Amino acid sequence: MSSTPEEERKTINLSTGDSGFLSEIKALGAGDILECIQCAKCAATCPLVLAGFNFFNKRIIQAIFLGTRETLLDDPSIWACQSCNRCTEVCPRKLKPFEVIMAMRRVAVREFALPTMAIEGIKSLYDVGHAVYLSQAGRSRASVGLPERPYSTASNPRALKELQALLGKTALADLGIIPMGGPDVSGTCEVGQ
Ligand code: SF4
Numbered sequence: 001m002s003s004t005p006e007e008e009r010k011t012i013n014l015s016t017g018d019s020g021f022l023s024e025i026k027a028l029g030a031g032d033i034l035e036c037i038q039c040a041k042c043a044a045t046c047p048l049v050l051a052g053f054n055f056f057n058k059r060i061i062q063a064i065f066l067g068t069r070e071t072l073l074d075d076p077s078i079w080a081c082q083s084c085n086r087c088t089e090v091c092p093r094k095l096k097p098f099e100v101i102m103a104m105r106r107v108a109v110r111e112f113a114l115p116t117m118a119i120e121g122i123k124s125l126y127d128v129g130h131a132v133y134l135s136q137a138g139r140s141r142a143s144v145g146l147p148e149r150p151y152s153t154a155s156n157p158r159a160l161k162e163l164q165a166l167l168g169k170t171a172l173a174d175l176g177i178i179p180m181g182g183p184d185v186s187g188t189c190e191v192g193q
């Protein structure tokens with residue numbers, strides 16, 4: 001009996017696993033990944049699980065062990081990580097699952113395997129210093145006594161300029177998502193020195 005398209009979509013062919021994937025991830029900042037014993041403590045704290053994403057810290061590590069590179073790159077889950085670092089705080093093996101996800105993002109940027117939500121988030125990060133920023137929230141903030149803009153790059157032009165200069169020197173600029181080089185901040189900060 002032939003499988004349905006939905007079943008085919010969920011099938012992962014391990015014989016096509018990328019044997020160099022693990023080494024690639026280790027070299028990109030997740031050198032301690034082999035310490036993982038798949039205990040799932042990190043998953044128990046991860047907002048991605050509650051949000052229903054296919055891949056979250058433990059499963060991303062497992063997929064890397066299996067060499068399922070393309071499957072991970074085709075899935076948007078790594079871009080939904082909230083950088084909360086709860087996973088790092090609870091890991092009994094003292095590894096940093098969050099850093100594994102950052103290493104995965106570096107692979108995705110290299111290959112321009114970015115979903116729309118990631119590209120929009122990166123553009124927003126460049127424009128205001130927040131990957132997610134609601135400019136319409138200013139009135140609501142003011143109504144409860146808060147400044148319309150938070151005390152961050154959103155209200156600090158100099159800090160934003162410095163952030164843009166840093167971002168302009170990353171691979172994100174090479175991809176054309178943000179302006180290459182960023183603004184000139186010579187004399188205002190240590191970027192580029
Ligand atoms: S808590 Fe640590 S050891 Fe356990 S699955 Fe997560 S990363 Fe692996």
Ligand code: SF4
Nearest residue numbers: 046081082084085087
């Ligand atoms: S840092 Fe990312 S992977 Fe870790 S618990 Fe938070 S959302 Fe999940």
